Amino acid sequence: MNEMLVKDKVGKTEAPAIPYADLRGWLKQAEALGEVRVVKGASWEKEIGQASEVVLHDENAPCVVFDEVPGSPKGFRVLVNFFGGKRRNMTLGFPAELSKLELTEAFRAQRMAENRLIPPVEVTDGPIMENVLEGDDIDVLKFPTPRWHSSDGGRYIGTGSYDVTRDPDEGWINLGTYRVMVQNSKQVGIYISPGKHGRIHRDKFIARGEPMPVCVVVGGDPLTFLMACTELPYGVSEFDFLGGFRGAPMQVIRGKHTGLPFPANAEIVLEGFIDPKLRLDEGPFGEWTGYYASDVRPEPVMDIKAIYHRNDPIILGCPPQRPPDELARYRAVTRSAILRENIAKAGVPDVTAVWAHEVGTARMLLGVAVKQRYPGHAAQAGHVAAMCHVGAYAGKYVIVVDEDIDVSDLDTLIWAMITRSDPATSIDIIHNAWSTPLDPRLTPWDREKGNFTNSRAIIDACRPYHWRDQFPKVNAPSPEEAAEARKKWGHLLK
Numbered sequence: 001m002n003e004m005l006v007k008d009k010v011g012k013t014e015a016p017a018i019p020y021a022d023l024r025g026w027l028k029q030a031e032a033l034g035e036v037r038v039v040k041g042a043s044w045e046k047e048i049g050q051a052s053e054v055v056l057h058d059e060n061a062p063c064v065v066f067d068e069v070p071g072s073p074k075g076f077r078v079l080v081n082f083f084g085g086k087r088r089n090m091t092l093g094f095p096a097e098l099s100k101l102e103l104t105e106a107f108r109a110q111r112m113a114e115n116r117l118i119p120p121v122e123v124t125d126g127p128i129m130e131n132v133l134e135g136d137d138i139d140v141l142k143f144p145t146p147r148w149h150s151s152d153g154g155r156y157i158g159t160g161s162y163d164v165t166r167d168p169d170e171g172w173i174n175l176g177t178y179r180v181m182v183q184n185s186k187q188v189g190i191y192i193s194p195g196k197h198g199r200i201h202r203d204k205f206i207a208r209g210e211p212m213p214v215c216v217v218v219g220g221d222p223l224t225f226l227m228a229c230t231e232l233p234y235g236v237s238e239f240d241f242l243g244g245f246r247g248a249p250m251q252v253i254r255g256k257h258t259g260l261p262f263p264a265n266a267e268i269v270l271e272g273f274i275d276p277k278l279r280l281d282e283g284p285f286g287e288w289t290g291y292y293a294s295d296v297r298p299e300p301v302m303d304i305k306a307i308y309h310r311n312d313p314i315i316l317g318c319p320p321q322r323p324p325d326e327l328a329r330y331r332a333v334t335r336s337a338i339l340r341e342n343i344a345k346a347g348v349p350d351v352t353a354v355w356a357h358e359v360g361t362a363r364m365l366l367g368v369a370v371k372q373r374y375p376g377h378a379a380q381a382g383h384v385a386a387m388c389h390v391g392a393y394a395g396k397y398v399i400v401v402d403e404d405i406d407v408s409d410l411d412t413l414i415w416a417m418i419t420r421s422d423p424a425t426s427i428d429i430i431h432n433a434w435s436t437p438l439d440p441r442l443t444p445w446d447r448e449k450g451n452f453t454n455s456r457a458i459i460d461a462c463r464p465y466h467w468r469d470q471f472p473k474v475n476a477p478s479p480e481e482a483a484e485a486r487k488k489w490g491h492l493l494k
């Protein structure tokens with residue numbers, strides 16, 4: 001067995017506790033790791049976005065807290081680059097020494113696989129109630145919301161945020177990270193791609209001609225944000241999963257106007273209704289593909305009925321950049337875990353590792369390693385990876401490899417692809433798959449018509465099953481030989 005193969009060495013034992021309850025608790029932990037820098041006086045118009053672009057591209061860069069932003073009260077802050085350095089493992093509640101692939105596996109095996117659901121408990125008070133603004137006092141412009149990229153069409157308060165909605169037919173609560181742009185002091189625009197759970201809720205409200213209640217949570221604890229921006233199953237509230245991951249229910253308060261729950265310890269909550277008819281221009285916004293693909297379009301708008309915020313609130317900022325970036329870093333970890341769960345639940349055996357690659361922001365390039373057991377096994381794993389819940393939206397390429405390949409290493413994955421596949425016979429194409437207006441390769445005419453689909457390539461880069469025993473041997477040393485060589489000659493690299 002190759003030493004790079006990820007084993008289930010983390011086992012199924014109980015995961016360590018998450019070491020924080022809210023964003024401030026998280027910040028204390030990050031400070032204890034020595035990984036927080038405070039910047040005073042940077043402008044929301046340009047400098048916060050400019051500095052963020054620099055740190056978000058470096059996985060060892062610190063978390064940065066911007067304070068004393070001109071135009072906002074002192075103490076109103078913006079926090080960026082939470083997922084990097086030693087904070088990465090701390091955020092998911094695991095020891096620092098786990099590699100990114102091991103972290104994913106630990107998260108999957110110890111937090112996800114049990115699929116425990118613990119619903120939140122309702123409380124009537126909490127720090128989020130320190131300031132409640134209604135009527136004329138509503139002013140979303142008081143927060144230091146940055147313009148994240150120089151060509152953005154507005155200030156996006158909702159990046160490291162999530163929107164709470166309720167299914168009007170079925171009653172379940174969803175959390176989804178859908179970007180939120182400030183329109184004016186009392187209105188924000190929310191963009192939700194087709195097929196997302198919040199979009200399904202919204203489409204139902206629009207079909208009824210009714211306003212949709214929404215609570216936008218800005219500055220929730222990072223774990224809740226991570227689960228809100230990841231594809232958890234339809235019909236089950238992310239709040240219940242989070243309770244399960246933490247081993248304790250989340251504490252929520254019901255909004256006065258919508259009755260929707262939001263965490264009692266969040267930093268800022270915007271509560272209101274999306275009008276079924278009103279549309280205002282939204283975008284452009286620098287997107288996770290590295291482009292401004294969806295440009296400016298009329299999108300639904302939320303009328304704010306109440307703003308709740310803690311004293312000295314903190315905006316969690318997660319603006320997408322050209323990948324690989326921070327967004328790709330955290331999504332690779334969480335989505336790889338969920339992808340492996342999805343594939344296993346579809347009944348595909350012996351998938352030994354998966355990696356949703358950073359360069360495709362954990363969507364457009366998926367690596368899947370299988371221990372081939374039967375003819376067709378590799379194609380089955382590839383097609384399921386391409387079409388399961390977490391793989392289906394906005395995917396492009398799936399590469400299936402044998403279990404000796406470290407799927408998380410881009411060079412190794414591509415080496416396997418170019419040496420073990422045959423272009424004419426190893427690639428399957430799926431047409432008309434679930435895509436998005438954010439796809440830069442969508443043709444202008446399909447974009448115009450709302451045809452938001454694309455195609456997928458599934459590349460079988462396994463040693464062909466029927467003659468796998470005759471496939472040339474690799475010339476790399478065995479794991480034992482490699483270990484011996486490193487022990488003896490590793491000093492040459494120092």
Ligand SMILES: Cc1cc2nc3c(=O)[nH]c(=O)nc-3n(C[C@H](O)[C@H](O)[C@H](O)COP(=O)(O)O)c2cc1C
Binds near residue numbers: 159176177
């Ligand atoms: C920083 C960030 C911003 C995002 N913005 C959007 C967005 O504007 N619209 C959207 O549909 N999805 C967006 N997503 C992706 C969704 O959050 C993700 O697909 C999530 O699974 C949606 O929740 P749902 O599965 O409950 O629909 C974003 C993700 C991240 C990490």
Ligand SMILES: [Mn+2]
Binds near residue numbers: 197232234238
């Ligand atoms: Mn959901």
